[in-house]
Amino acid sequence: MITLIGVSHQSAPVSLREKMAYQDQDLAAGLKELTSRNRITEAFILSTCNRVEILALCEGDRGIDCVRSYLQEAGRITSEELDRYSYQYHDADAVRHVFRVASGLESMVLGEPQILGQLKASYAAARETGTVGSVLDRLLRNALSGAKKIRTETGIARHPVSIASAAVELARKIFGALDGQSALLLGAGQMSELVATHLRSHGVERIIVSSRTYTRAADLAEKFEGTACNWDGAISWLESVDIVVSGTAAPGIILEKETVRQAIRARRNRPLFLIDIAVPRDVDPAVNQLDNVYLYDVDDLEGVVEENLHERRKSAEAAKRYIEEEVAVFERWLDSLKVSPALVDLREKLHGVGAREYARFRSKLGPLTSEQELQVHNLLRSVVQKILHPPIRYLKDAAVRGEAVDAVARYRDIFDIQPAGAAGEADETDETGKAGPTHLVEGGKEPQS
């Protein structure tokens, strides 16, 4: 059974999450500890600032209890705390949850991309430790590739949902690529710094900082390898910069329409993007009426963010549909695993019959050369394979249709195959009572002695 137990920003306070969180260096030990417990065959741990989750392949309810007890011990939390703040998913629900987490549908900021990197790192750690086997490995690989596809096709992470990134998006609508552009910061507050950081990371080459306190401007300019300038000289930069971020604590307007009009004339109508993040506003709203000038204040930017969030929610609906398809595919694959032991048993049974019949008739065949003996082996093996083909096909198709359990039971009845561990002793000897080989020689080759 695939089981997922975890806590997240939606279910648990940070005080509990931080107790349960893993440092990178502790992850391997935690994974080993988990898989060393009875009834847990595969394990994976995802630990981020927003969630701690354990994904395990375990045997029945007792396996789930093992995961729970591990979580209590490792996180030093009580059973009541675990009951109250954690969530549990099993099988299809657990698979669905893994896909949702990977796609950012469970993230604090819908569709945020960091979770994909965190999931990749955790998957790499689990692989390195050797705690993911065929089931969890396939699930995690599918979740990672599915999440990438969701991001590409639904655009869930395409629209920025922070003020600073929205400002960058708008700047790109005006200037295209921001490489080689320059920005003027009026005021050296935290918000201006944040916007400037985003602009810089998107290619803005030069940042000029101006503040009423020159030392603050100089400090911030140094951070961006930019230029600090006196407050009185800031306006002259309007003629050459492309973006202005204004976030001063001034009580009134500091950039009048006429000032900007003159600047636009001097810059020969090159577009100017003004981001006014100050409250009260620094830039006269009438500036937006000027040709080739684009002014956005805090409310405008929040409007953009809200619109982008709306777009992400729409994309999330498409992502959910895609995830349901992926969950169904994974479930079918899981079902197909249920027929694997029956297929092995069936092959062994029929090849065993062939081998025993060969042994029974061997003495009646007279002396055979090694080449002739090999050909007889090949003949028998080929006949068995031909007989096996339709039932194997049927079992595999039944697994795809979700009828694996019934089909396996039917085949065990028809071919009198006992499940592993309960194999009948009757097959140990043939009808003559003589012990004989139980398998045809693989590929008709002579066994190595």
Add this chain to the structure above:
Amino acid sequence: MGSILFSLSLAACTVGIVLTILTTMNRSTAARIGSTIALAVAAVLQLAAIVLHARSTGRLPMGNLADFLMALGWLVLVGYLLVNARWKVPALGMVLPPMAFFLSVLGVVLPQKHSVTEPVMASKGILLFHTSLSTLGMAAFFVAAAMSLVCILQDRALKRKQTTTWLRRLPSLHKADRAGLEALVWGFPLFTVGIATGIGLLAMDHDNVKLAITKPLFPLLAWTIFAVVLGARLARGFRGRKAAYLTITGFILGLLTVIGINL
């Protein structure tokens, strides 16, 4: 054969338009590549159809309105492929290929009437030169006008703080502006030489003095607008909404002139 090629070209163009719409909606790479291939195939087939048509009728291509529209449709399609390759503006695919399709269909539907000017022209070679350059110039202005429209829409969206899904697909103001300017720079000399040869041809037609005086008026008006826009853009950095509106006006005047001449 020509009509079969033309039908195939329209079919390829339709496929290209559908894929372009899909590209704009889903940003699918496969659809983008498919649309480019389909539109390129459409352009090649249409060129072959135009050449075959000219050979079968024994008449110069672009000799009447129907031929002109078909040639313009082809040039707009080629213009879109070139602009998209150079500036990566798939959103323009929502406008230019459908317009090319429409113009080409009009070229087939309209009656194949001969231009009143053709029989009296002194030289068919000069006429071909004149119509070719004028049509190429108009195709470039078509692209410039489409880019100006994009500029107006993007400017309006930015000014009004609109962020609808369709507006997001538009290219940046800078990109649309640069592509429009480049189309103007290419189109203007072609159009200028086209007009000059047209006036020369009319002057050679001594029997039609009235036509020689009145006919170039509208093309000259369109040329003046383009000259002002281009001059102001290059010399004074004139750009934005006003430049875009003027470019579109010049294009409409030019188009009306060509249609008027060939009616």
